[in-house]
Amino acid sequence: MRKFFCPALLMSVLLSCSDGDLQIETIDFDSVTAQSCGSLQADSGNVLFKLNEDEALILELESGILNKGKLDETVTSTSAVPSKSKLTYRFFSEKVTSNYFCDDIPPATPSVVDEIAAEDGTVTIETKADADGTNYVHTIRLSDISFVRANGERITNLTINEFGEVTTAISN
Template identity: 65%
Template sequence: MGKYFFLSLLAGILFSCSDGDLQIETIDFDSVAIQFCTAPQTSVKNIMFKINDDEALILELQSGVLNKGVVGETIITESSVPSQSQVTYRIFSDGVTKNYFCDAIPTTEPTVVDEIEAEDGTVIIQTVANEDNTEFVHTIQLSGISFVTDTDERITDLTISEFGEVSTAIPAPAE
């Protein structure tokens, strides 16, 4: 009788259903283009995002971090997460579009199923002037981004070597 009980218990463990907890194995936005609602500016916080069907990776850059260019030089600027810039990962109930982030009146669908804010990491911005010296081109990278769920489970240490490129105007020389 004992061995039947053990076999029943083992079968129950092997074939038990999930309790519905969200299981995130990977966060992959490498091949997804960067988007934003308004063109990046140098003196305000900038919100940029990447959408991958029903997932979004949202980057809120600290104010002034894009204002670090010098014509003729490559400048590397870092912004720590979460004290200076924020990175948020969202999972939605259905596919999401740019309108979700940019509409004046927020949509009610799709709904946010889960939202996790990064607890650690660095945003690295490489800034160079374009060939015409009319704009700074900022290449944004994420390094060591660490997401931790409400149950203290580490999802990943995310590194995106190229989150995307954005441009800002080179300020006119002071007279």
């Protein structure tokens, strides 16, 4: 019996896993499209988000950052994270949909398992008019983003350089 019990105990210890520590090794949202709830307003703050199964990347732009376009040229604007714009990573208990962000009363599930706010970085927005001259196209890029968990662990493998493109109407 002892010959069976010791190896079985050793295997159970080696194969056991911890449910208490969520390990986030990579934040990868480059292949996911940026979304918003309704149309974006050029002269106010806007919230954009990207969903990747049970993860979300939420970008709260500083007020007026999208109001920098000119019809005949490309304009580049920057916003510091977290002092002007905010970037948050959320990990959910199950797959999340845009309803979580867009419904007047968010659904009860999924629940947030972990939330990490970026402590440093830059949002760069290149704005140019579309071919029709009716909308501005804003290309949003992130750089030098630094996420640090509450325990001091830094998430360094970030693949979120290209946040996406959004449009706002050109006002007459």
